[in-house]
Amino acid sequence: MTLASEVDRDGWRDHARRLLQAGIAPEQVTWTVEGRREAGELDLSPSAIFPEQGSDPIAPPVRISKTLLSLINTALLHSNEDRFDLAYRILYRAQSIPGLHRNPADPDMLKLNRHAKAIRRDIHKMHAFVRFRKIGDSAGREQFVAWFEPDHHITQAVAPFFRNRFTGMDWLIVTPGASIAWDGQKLSVGPGGCKDDVPQEDVIEAEWRTYYANIFNPARVKIGAMKSEMPMKYWKNLPEAELIPSLLEQAGTRVEAMVARGQEDMLFEDRMDKPAANLPTSLDQLYTLLEQQTDAPMEKFSDRLVRGIGPDHADLMIIGEQPGDQEDREGRPFVGPAGQLLDRVFEETGIDRQQTFLTNAVKRFKYTQRGKRRLHETPNVGEINYYRWWIEQEIRLVDPRLVVALGATAARSLTGKPVKISRHRGEILSGADGRSILITVHPSYLLRIPDEQGRQVEYAKFVRDLQLANQFVRQERTSR
Structure with missing residues (x-):
């Protein structure tokens, strides 16, 4: 059977269906692709001749589960030239063994699954590199x-x-x-x-190299993990790769400089306004106490308190600025446009929203009324500071391995001072209580960028920041 190309999956399915309906066994079939002979393969097999149809014009149905068909469609993209033979052999056997795809120990299924896994990994690498x-x-x-x-x-x-x-x-x-x-x-x-x-360099790459050099954290370098996630075969196509050897050589000196700078310029302020005896012992108690406060800033704020959402104890905690109009109406954080973009990034980076604790630095929606619309208004320093103690208690109760601050308001809530995001972005910092912190932009910032190309560049940076967060949490899980 000759296919039109290496990716002629439709042709393979059509031929396979006719072969099965004709009752032709796998050992009677040889699969090849047009053009392979040009690469030196000698093909002496005759063209396929199907048996003539008998008196019964109704061909027997071909049965295949959707799961197995999806697996075969993926595995057929593999570079191994036996993949078409393998897929037909499995399809032929599945007609008499309907549950074949559920047997992971079957040699054919074992090989098919390996092919499919290699394809998924190759697709992931192409997306990334x-x-x-x-x-x-x-x-x-x-x-x-x-x-x-x-x-x-x-x-x-x-x-x-x-x-x-x-x-x-x-x-x-x-x-x-x-x-x-x-x-x-x-x-x-x-x-x-x-x-x-293809040109090998353009003007954007100088900016990208500068950004990469600034976010490179020598204190957390793990060469094995780096090569696993970014195999060296791809380095020659990555503009940042040429920087890595020199950055590694400078790692020791840079770590010492980071320690010295941290001693001179502490990013985080210590804060504990209430005695330990009065600390809430659960998130429900914390939010109930906050709802009862009579001194909370209320001018221009909604009456509704939007609680954090997620497991009581989560490895990853993400703090935004404040609820938006949609969050205020639904009583849940990150359900508006910014939340939808965050969900998209979660999917790309492998972060499970159901296992992540999501909350806001300011717990109520601040807005200005314009007709029927409620327009977001940024909270001021006093309003951010009011909720700082409550955020600290939220973090203490959830006890995450990493806290991600989205935007300047969240960063200020954690640090107690204005923060230049570009200076600290992409670094895993140590908070006043020793807890690990990562600071990045808020997804609403990406939605406000008018230029499509600029938005794509910033989106990629945001994805990298949350990839770093996810990798850090995974490493922390395995190291404890």
């Missing part, structure tokens, strides 16, 4: 190209991801096997190319 280079502008749209070398035939499969992520710009991604492009209207697939077809 494609680096675009700007080549110009056309009709008001910026144009970018990128070079990538996947291990498997995944280029067409990842095209929708890049279209959805980079809708606002024209781009071309070249790989050895195929190229994909987006012009703002449609996705196109073309032949592969070579690295020399």
Whole structure:
């Protein structure tokens, strides 16, 4: 059976269905792809001839579970040339063994699962390590190209991801096997190319190298983990990779400088306004006490207290600024547009929202009424300071391994002073109580960026910050 290309999954399914209906066993079938013979493969097999249909015009149905079909569709993108034979053999066996895909010890299923796992990992790496280079502008749209070398035939499969992520710009991604492009209207697939077809540097990379050098934390360097998450085969395509050797060499000196700077300029203030004997012993008690306070700032604030949400004890705690209009109406944090964007980043970084504690530095919605609309108004220093003690108690009760402050208000709530996010972003800091803190932007900041390309750059930075948070929490779990 000859397929049109290495990714001709539709052709494989059509041929496999006809073969099964004709009752042809796997050992009677050889699968190949047009063009492989040009690479030196000698194919002397004759063309397939199907048995003539008998008097019964109704072909027997082909039965396959959705789970197995999805697994096969993924595994067929593998570079191993036996994948089509393997998939047909499994499909043939599944007609008489319906539960075959549920047997992880079966040799064929074991191999199919390994293929599918390799494809998922290769797709993840392509999502993470494609680096675009700007080549110009056309009709008001910026144009970018990128070079990538996947291990498997995944280029067409990842095209929708890049279209959805980079809708606002024209781009071309070249790989050895195929190229994909987006012009703002449609996705196109073309032949592969070579690295020399793509520019190797542009003006954006100088800014990116500066950013990477600033967020590189020498105190938390783990070479093994770095190479596992960012294999060295991808380093040659990453502009930041050339900085890593020198940054590692300077790690000892930089750690000493960080310690000295921390002693000179303490970011966090100690604070404990109430005696330990009066501290609340549960989150419910904490919020009940806060609702009973008569001295809370109320001018321009909603009457409704929006409580934090999540497990009573969570490894990761995320603090935003204050509830928005939608959060105030529903009584839950992060359910508006900023919360939806945060959910998207959670999905990309592998953070489980159900296992994360979400709350706000200021517990009520501050707004200005404009007709029927309630417009967000930033809380002032006094209002932030009022809720500081309550945030500290919330952190004490949840007892997270890492607290992430989203935006300047949350950062000030933790530190007691104004914070320049760009200076501390991307670092794991130690709070006044020794608890680990990470400071980054609020997702609403991303929603306010008018330029699509600028928004994509900042979005990528935000994703990296939450990836760092997730990796830190995982490392802390395994080290204790």
